[in-house]
Amino acid sequence: MNKKEKLAHNIIKYRWSIAILIPILIIIIFALNIHKAGVETDWKIWFDKDSKVMKNFTHFKETFGSDDRIMIVLSDKNSIFKKDILKNIKTITESLWQTKLIARVDSITNYQYSHVSKEDEDEIIVEDFIDNIDSLTKKDLEEKKEIAISDPQTKNLLISADGKSAIIIARIVYKENIKANDYITLYNASKKLIEENKIKGVEYHIVGVPAFTDAFINAIKSNFIMFMPLLFICIVVLLALIFRNIWAVVLPLTIVILTILFIAGFSFGLGYKLNTLTSMFPIFVIAIGIADSIHIFWVWIHKRKEGLNNEESIVFSINKNFTPALITSLTTFVGFLSLGVSKIIPLQAFGIVVASGAIIAFILSILFLPAMLSILNPKIKEQKQKVYKTHERIKSYTNFVVKNDKAIIISCLIVISICFIGLKDTTIDTDFLKQFSKTTDIRKSTDFVEKNIGGTISMEIIIDSKKASGINKPDFMKDVEKFKIEFKNHFSKVRHINSITDVVKKYNQLMNGNKKEFYKIPDSKELISQYLLLYSLSLPQGMGINDMMDTKNRYLRLTSMNNLASEQEKLKMYRWTEDWWKQNSKYSATLEGLTLVTAHMKIELTNTMIKSVLLALLFVTLIFWFTFKSKFYMLISAVPNIAPLLIAMGITGWIGINMDLGMAIVFVIIIGIAIDDTVHFLSKYKDAISKGYTTRDAIEKALLLSGSAIVITTVILVTALGIFLLSDFTIYSNFGFVSSIALFCAMILDLLLLPASLSYMSKIK
Structure with a gap:
C-alpha cells in the first residue's frame, strides 16, 4: 500500500472528524466575516497611497479641490x-x-x-x-x-x-474619505x-x-443577480445530463459554495471590498472548484461501473488523482499569487484571495468529497458493457491520433501561428467607462455629450511658474496660450481647454475698447495682476478663482475636456505635453487628476501581465520539474500549456478586443486550467509507462482515466462562462468570450496535440 492509498483509507476511517467537521468548521469561522462586505469605487483604491501617482493625485485635490x-x-x-x-x-x-x-x-x-x-x-x-x-x-x-x-x-x-x-x-x-x-x-x-x-x-x-x-x-x-444563478443552473443541468447522478451535482457544487464562503470571509476579514476585480472571484472559484472534484468523481464512478465497491473506487480515485490535483492546485496557487507583483492594489488583493481559494478547493476535493462518498455510498449500477464501449471509442481515437500524429502536430502549429500573428494588434485599455457597452445608459449619455457638446473626460495639467506670483508674468501666460493652441490642434479628442488666461485676455479686450485685436495676453505683469484682482472681486461668493490657480499664484491649472480616448491615446497626450514644456518653455508642467491615475493603470497593467505571466510560468516549470523530474515532460507540455494563452491574446488582437483589467486575471486562469488538463493527462500517462505499457497503450490509459474528465470540465466551464457573453458589462463579456475560447483550445491541445506529440517523439527516439 503506497502513501496515497494509505491517505485514502485514513480519509474513509476518519471521514466525520478530519474530512468533514474540521474543514467545515474552519470555513464557518471565516464565513462569519461576510457581514463586513462592502463595495469600493474610490479611485484611491487602485494604487498605494505612497506611490508617485497617488501623491500627485492628492496634491492636486489639496491644491485645487476635487x-x-x-x-x-x-x-x-x-x-x-x-x-x-x-x-x-x-x-x-x-x-x-x-x-x-x-x-x-x-x-x-x-x-x-x-x-x-x-x-x-x-x-x-x-x-x-x-x-x-x-x-x-x-x-x-x-x-x-x-x-x-x-x-x-x-x-x-x-x-x-x-x-x-x-x-x-x-x-x-474635496473630501478625503468620500x-x-x-x-x-x-x-x-x-x-x-x-x-x-x-x-x-x-x-x-x-x-x-x-x-x-x-x-x-x-x-x-x-450581473451577480442575473448571471450567478444562470451559471449555477447551467452547471447543475450539465452535471445532471453528463453523470445522471444526483451526487454528481450536489457534491461538486457543495465544494464550490464552501470555497466561495471561505474566500468571501477571508477577503472581507482582511478588509478587502468588492470592486471591478474582486467582484469576479466567485467565477474563478467555480472554475477552480469544479476541475479537481470532477476528476475525482469521474474516476470513482468509472470504477464503480467496472464493478469495484465504494471503498475500492474511492481509494483508486485518490491514488490516481492526488498528485495531479496537488500539482494543479499549486500551479493555480502560484499563478494567482504572481499577481502580487502588481502595483495595482485590487489586483494584488484578487491574487491573494483566489490563490487561497485554490488551496481550500484542493483540500475539500481530496478530503470532503471522498469522505462524503464514503458516508453516502451512492448506489451505482455495474455497467461493464457501457464501460467496454467507452474503452472501444477511446481505443479508436487513440489509433487515429497515433496514426496521424505528424499531421496533427503540423495542423495545430499552423493554427497557433495564425493566432499568434494577432498579438501585434493587441491593445490594453483600462478606461472605466469602456467597461460599459454602448447600449447602457451611462455610455449613451457619455456618447451624447461628446457628440453634441464637448468631452466628458478631463485632463488636468498643472503648470509651474517656479515662484510665487509667477502666474502673473506675461511670458508665462503667453507660453500657456501657445501650448493651448498647439495642444488642441495636435489632438482631435480635445473639445475644450479652460484656464485663467481666458479671463485675462477677455479683460484686456474690454479695457481696450472691446476691440478683438486686444483679445490677448498683455505685456504688463501689473495689468495681469490688476485684471485677476478685478475679476475675483467681481465674482459672487462661491465663484472664486482658487480652483484655477493656487493661493500663492505659482501654479496654474489648465483643464482639457476630451472625448473618450484609449489609454494609449491618453499616454500620447501626456508625453506630448511633458515634451512640449521641456522643449518650448523655461517653465514646467505635470499631469495630475483622475485621468492620470487611469493612464498609469495601463502601464502597471502591462507590467503586471508580463511579470505575472512570466513568474507563473517560472513557478510552473519548477513544479513540473520537481513532479516529473524529466526535461522531456517539461518540453512536451510547453506548447499545450502556453499556446492557449497565446491563442487567446492573438484572437483579441484579430477581432479588436481591448485587454482590460479583467484580462490580466483571465490569462492567469487560462494558464491554470491549461496546466490542470496537461498534468492530469501526463501523470496518468507517466504512471502507465512506469508499469511497462507501450506509448500507444499509455496514451489510451491516460485518455481513459483523464480524457473524459477533461472534456466534462471544459464543456461545463466553456458553457457556463460563455453565459457572460450576454452581459452589458464589458469586463464580464470579454472575460466570458476570451476564457471560453482559451479553455476550449486548452482541451483540444491536451487531448489532440499532446498525445500526438508523445506518439511522434516515441517514434523518432
Whole structure:
C-alpha cells in the first residue's frame, strides 16, 4: 500500500472528524466575516497611497479641490434658448448649489459674463449671463445665443456650438474619505431634480463620477443577480445530463459554495471590498472548484461501473488523482499569487484571495468529497458493457491520433501561428467607462455629450511658474496660450481647454475698447495682476478663482475636456505635453487628476501581465520539474500549456478586443486550467509507462482515466462562462468570450496535440 492509498483509507476511517467537521468548521469561522462586505469605487483604491501617482493625485485635490463632477445635460432639437428651458437650467443650477457635497455649480445661466457697461464704457460688469428671464425678448434670447456659442469660455463647455444643448457642471467637494454611497446619493438627488423639473420634449442626461459609480454598482449587482444563478443552473443541468447522478451535482457544487464562503470571509476579514476585480472571484472559484472534484468523481464512478465497491473506487480515485490535483492546485496557487507583483492594489488583493481559494478547493476535493462518498455510498449500477464501449471509442481515437500524429502536430502549429500573428494588434485599455457597452445608459449619455457638446473626460495639467506670483508674468501666460493652441490642434479628442488666461485676455479686450485685436495676453505683469484682482472681486461668493490657480499664484491649472480616448491615446497626450514644456518653455508642467491615475493603470497593467505571466510560468516549470523530474515532460507540455494563452491574446488582437483589467486575471486562469488538463493527462500517462505499457497503450490509459474528465470540465466551464457573453458589462463579456475560447483550445491541445506529440517523439527516439 503506497502513501496515497494509505491517505485514502485514513480519509474513509476518519471521514466525520478530519474530512468533514474540521474543514467545515474552519470555513464557518471565516464565513462569519461576510457581514463586513462592502463595495469600493474610490479611485484611491487602485494604487498605494505612497506611490508617485497617488501623491500627485492628492496634491492636486489639496491644491485645487476635487476634479470629480456630476454633469446634467439638457437638449432641445431646436434651441435651448427658450424661456422655459432657461428657467429649468437656472432652477436646477440653484438647487444643485444647495445639494450636499457640491462645491460649485456652473451653467449658462450663472456663467460670470464680463462686458462693458452700456451706460459707462469705462466700467466693466461681471454678472450672471442670464438673469430676469421673464423680461428677455426674442431678440434678447437670440443675442444671448450668439454670444454663448462664440465665447471661448462657454462654447463646447457649457453649451454646444449649435446652441441646442447645454450642460450644468457641479463640482464635488474635496473630501478625503468620500464613499460610494455619497456618490450614489448625489446621483439620486440629481435624478430627482430632473424628475421634478422635467420639461416635455427636452432630453436629459447625467454623466460624471457619481453617474459612473451608480452604473458600476448596479452593474455588479445586476450581473451577480442575473448571471450567478444562470451559471449555477447551467452547471447543475450539465452535471445532471453528463453523470445522471444526483451526487454528481450536489457534491461538486457543495465544494464550490464552501470555497466561495471561505474566500468571501477571508477577503472581507482582511478588509478587502468588492470592486471591478474582486467582484469576479466567485467565477474563478467555480472554475477552480469544479476541475479537481470532477476528476475525482469521474474516476470513482468509472470504477464503480467496472464493478469495484465504494471503498475500492474511492481509494483508486485518490491514488490516481492526488498528485495531479496537488500539482494543479499549486500551479493555480502560484499563478494567482504572481499577481502580487502588481502595483495595482485590487489586483494584488484578487491574487491573494483566489490563490487561497485554490488551496481550500484542493483540500475539500481530496478530503470532503471522498469522505462524503464514503458516508453516502451512492448506489451505482455495474455497467461493464457501457464501460467496454467507452474503452472501444477511446481505443479508436487513440489509433487515429497515433496514426496521424505528424499531421496533427503540423495542423495545430499552423493554427497557433495564425493566432499568434494577432498579438501585434493587441491593445490594453483600462478606461472605466469602456467597461460599459454602448447600449447602457451611462455610455449613451457619455456618447451624447461628446457628440453634441464637448468631452466628458478631463485632463488636468498643472503648470509651474517656479515662484510665487509667477502666474502673473506675461511670458508665462503667453507660453500657456501657445501650448493651448498647439495642444488642441495636435489632438482631435480635445473639445475644450479652460484656464485663467481666458479671463485675462477677455479683460484686456474690454479695457481696450472691446476691440478683438486686444483679445490677448498683455505685456504688463501689473495689468495681469490688476485684471485677476478685478475679476475675483467681481465674482459672487462661491465663484472664486482658487480652483484655477493656487493661493500663492505659482501654479496654474489648465483643464482639457476630451472625448473618450484609449489609454494609449491618453499616454500620447501626456508625453506630448511633458515634451512640449521641456522643449518650448523655461517653465514646467505635470499631469495630475483622475485621468492620470487611469493612464498609469495601463502601464502597471502591462507590467503586471508580463511579470505575472512570466513568474507563473517560472513557478510552473519548477513544479513540473520537481513532479516529473524529466526535461522531456517539461518540453512536451510547453506548447499545450502556453499556446492557449497565446491563442487567446492573438484572437483579441484579430477581432479588436481591448485587454482590460479583467484580462490580466483571465490569462492567469487560462494558464491554470491549461496546466490542470496537461498534468492530469501526463501523470496518468507517466504512471502507465512506469508499469511497462507501450506509448500507444499509455496514451489510451491516460485518455481513459483523464480524457473524459477533461472534456466534462471544459464543456461545463466553456458553457457556463460563455453565459457572460450576454452581459452589458464589458469586463464580464470579454472575460466570458476570451476564457471560453482559451479553455476550449486548452482541451483540444491536451487531448489532440499532446498525445500526438508523445506518439511522434516515441517514434523518432
